[in-house]
Amino acid sequence: MIEALDVDRIRKDFPILQRTIRDGKPLIYLDSGATSQKPTSVLDAERDFYENHNAAVHRGAHQLAEEATDAYESARARIAAFVGAQPDEIVFTKNATESINLVSYSFLNATVKAALGRPLPTGAQRFILDADSEIVVTEMEHHANLVPWQELADKTGAKLRWLPLDDDGRLDLSDIDSIINERTKVVSVVHQSNILGTLNPIDVIGARAAQVGAIFVVDACQSVPHMPIDVSTLGADFITWSGHKMLGPTGIGVLWGRPELLAAMPPFLTGGSMIEVVKMEGSTFAPPPQRFEAGVPNAAQAVGLAAAVDYLTDLGMDNVAAHEHRLTAYALDKLQEIPGVTIIGPTDTSDRGGAISFVVEAVHSHDVGQVLDDAGVAVRVGHHCAAPVCRHFGISSTVRATFYIYNDFDDVDALVAAIRAAQEFFGVNV
Amino acid sequence: MRLDQMYQEVILDHYKHPHGKGLLDPFNAEVHHVNPTCGDEITLRIHLSGQGAGTVVESVSFDGQGCSISQASASMMHDQVNGLPLDQAMLALGEFQALMRSATEPIEPNEELLGDAIAFEGVAQYPARIKCALLSWMAFKDAAAQAAQANEHPNQVEGESR
Numbered sequence: 001m002i003e004a005l006d007v008d009r010i011r012k013d014f015p016i017l018q019r020t021i022r023d024g025k026p027l028i029y030l031d032s033g034a035t036s037q038k039p040t041s042v043l044d045a046e047r048d049f050y051e052n053h054n055a056a057v058h059r060g061a062h063q064l065a066e067e068a069t070d071a072y073e074s075a076r077a078r079i080a081a082f083v084g085a086q087p088d089e090i091v092f093t094k095n096a097t098e099s100i101n102l103v104s105y106s107f108l109n110a111t112v113k114a115a116l117g118r119p120l121p122t123g124a125q126r127f128i129l130d131a132d133s134e135i136v137v138t139e140m141e142h143h144a145n146l147v148p149w150q151e152l153a154d155k156t157g158a159k160l161r162w163l164p165l166d167d168d169g170r171l172d173l174s175d176i177d178s179i180i181n182e183r184t185k186v187v188s189v190v191h192q193s194n195i196l197g198t199l200n201p202i203d204v205i206g207a208r209a210a211q212v213g214a215i216f217v218v219d220a221c222q223s224v225p226h227m228p229i230d231v232s233t234l235g236a237d238f239i240t241w242s243g244h245k246m247l248g249p250t251g252i253g254v255l256w257g258r259p260e261l262l263a264a265m266p267p268f269l270t271g272g273s274m275i276e277v278v279k280m281e282g283s284t285f286a287p288p289p290q291r292f293e294a295g296v297p298n299a300a301q302a303v304g305l306a307a308a309v310d311y312l313t314d315l316g317m318d319n320v321a322a323h324e325h326r327l328t329a330y331a332l333d334k335l336q337e338i339p340g341v342t343i344i345g346p347t348d349t350s351d352r353g354g355a356i357s358f359v360v361e362a363v364h365s366h367d368v369g370q371v372l373d374d375a376g377v378a379v380r381v382g383h384h385c386a387a388p389v390c391r392h393f394g395i396s397s398t399v400r401a402t403f404y405i406y407n408d409f410d411d412v413d414a415l416v417a418a419i420r421a422a423q424e425f426f427g428v429n430v
Numbered sequence: 431m432r433l434d435q436m437y438q439e440v441i442l443d444h445y446k447h448p449h450g451k452g453l454l455d456p457f458n459a460e461v462h463h464v465n466p467t468c469g470d471e472i473t474l475r476i477h478l479s480g481q482g483a484g485t486v487v488e489s490v491s492f493d494g495q496g497c498s499i500s501q502a503s504a505s506m507m508h509d510q511v512n513g514l515p516l517d518q519a520m521l522a523l524g525e526f527q528a529l530m531r532s533a534t535e536p537i538e539p540n541e542e543l544l545g546d547a548i549a550f551e552g553v554a555q556y557p558a559r560i561k562c563a564l565l566s567w568m569a570f571k572d573a574a575a576q577a578a579q580a581n582e583h584p585n586q587v588e589g590e591s592r
Contacts, residue, residue, distance in 0.1 A: 022432065364497035364498060365468070365497070366498075366559070367498050370436065370556075370559070374432060374433045381468065382467055382468040383469045387469060396468070396469035396495060397468050425433065426442075427442075
């Protein structure tokens with residue numbers, strides 16, 4: 001059963017929301033899509049780790065090392081459970097960008113090693129590319145899920161293809177069967193667009209990827225924080241997200257992968273912790289997830305992210321999703337009532353999340369953002385690291401409002417009032 | 431209201447009625463600069479004549495799109511360098527860069543060098559907007575360097591008029 005979030009109570013858990021900005025104005029934070037704010041329980045968890053349990057994880061013969069390792073591995077288990085995964089399928093990275101690079105470099109490293117005849121883990125054939133191979137993304141990717149694949153294509157000779165956008169801000173899948181074909185080795189797709197808010201049909205794309213034997217990667221940065229996700233039914237081979245967008249600290253990201261694929265991948269970053277036997281002549285590597293966690297890991301951040309997962313679990317992800325859905329519906333209605341405001345992305349709430357981009361006629365996004373800031377309303381302006389989307393719509397930038405558990409209808413009203421103030425300030429006649 | 435300090439009337443005037451917008455011939459350097467964080471861009475042409483200390487900025491023209499701050503700044507930059515000896519234009523550039531640092535390194539702005547651009551003192555208080563204000567000036571600096579280089583090797587230059 002869906003329960004309404006008690007936003008007033010939630011807001012009390014976020015110290016930063018109590019402060020004022022720009023000469024005493026209350027903070028209306030509508031930029032959680034860039035990074036979320038952190039509740040006290042997350043801040044406390046990180047602090048408690050450093051104050052009471054700090055030691056290098058997976059090393060040391062002392063009690064603190066045991067406690068630190070327990071805290072780190074317990075965090076892994078709780079984060080795994082949050083998305084319906086097993087602990088060993090969760091790799092900690094510094095952020096989703098690193099996670100995607102980890103996967104793209106697995107293709108590159110397998111390809112390079114195979115060309116030299118080096119030994120590779122069993123099953124690594126799926127990661128070996130040649131000049132006939134194809135890589136598929138979409139036209140709505142964040143640069144983090146585009147540039148690593150461009151680089152992989154550039155280094156291997158593989159061809160990068162993409163599923164195009166339509167003018168409603170949804171994927172045009174009419175050519176999916178030719179774009180994803182028997183030459184496709186990897187398909188990497190954003191679950192919810194960070195700029196358009198569009199929720200993509202992961203089941204449809206995943207089914208086609210599976211049909212041709214391509215590995216299917218899902219960028220879940222804007223979905224895991226906002227809706228229930230279960231990797232056992234999602235249909236992906238890998239998903240990735242960043243902790244800082246879901247109430248957690250910066251410096252911690254997650255890669256979930258199917259265990260047989262993780263086991264088949266050569267390492268990405270190498271060094272301490274990820275090895276098995278090291279000799280001067282060469283080394284062998286630990287099984288996943290340790291194989292992909294070189295160096296002393298970001299234990300305090302993992303502990304902080306686990307606290308964030310606990311916080312969200314207490315709220316219930318179904319309730320979080322329902323709350324954001326209501327806010328999104330309200331905001332779409334209110335924004336479209338303002339003459340001169342155009343939504344960039346789906347204007348209805350079906351298959352849509354709470355990232356709303358818009359442009360204001362005759363006022364540049366940066367200038368809109370500045371007036372909003374003056375009213376205490378924090379939004380993001382620019383291309384949102386999705387420049388090809390802006391190019392598709394013939395614009396250089398948008399204003400983007402994103403919602404989370406601590407936002408309420410009042411925040412939408414403040415946004416709308418500030419947009420009207422921007423129009424007035426710049427003398428736009430509407 | 432702090433907004434009025436940033437968006438002074440003269441800035442909004444230049445934004446709505448920019449000077450030097452529209453690319454001119456002849457020119458001996460053209461550059462394209464972007465602000466990667468927001469996607470704003472400018473194409474700038476410069477026509478330099480003479481050499482060494484006698485170099486003169488015969489014309490500066492630009493095209494592009496961007497926020498009020500970047501567009502007004504380009505218009506004011508045009509007013510402060512167009513038709514001037516290059517040495518003097520470079521002094522204006524230096525003064526504008528100093529103005530943009532003035533939040534941490536206060537200066538007494540030289541109104542003669544800055545002209546209307548003195549109105550950007552308020553913008554210097556907003557770190558996120560300093561890049562907008564500097565976009566056209568940096569394009570000018572780059573173009574001037576390229577044009578001066580081209581004038582020293584006139585055989586390789588197209589559009590050279592003298």
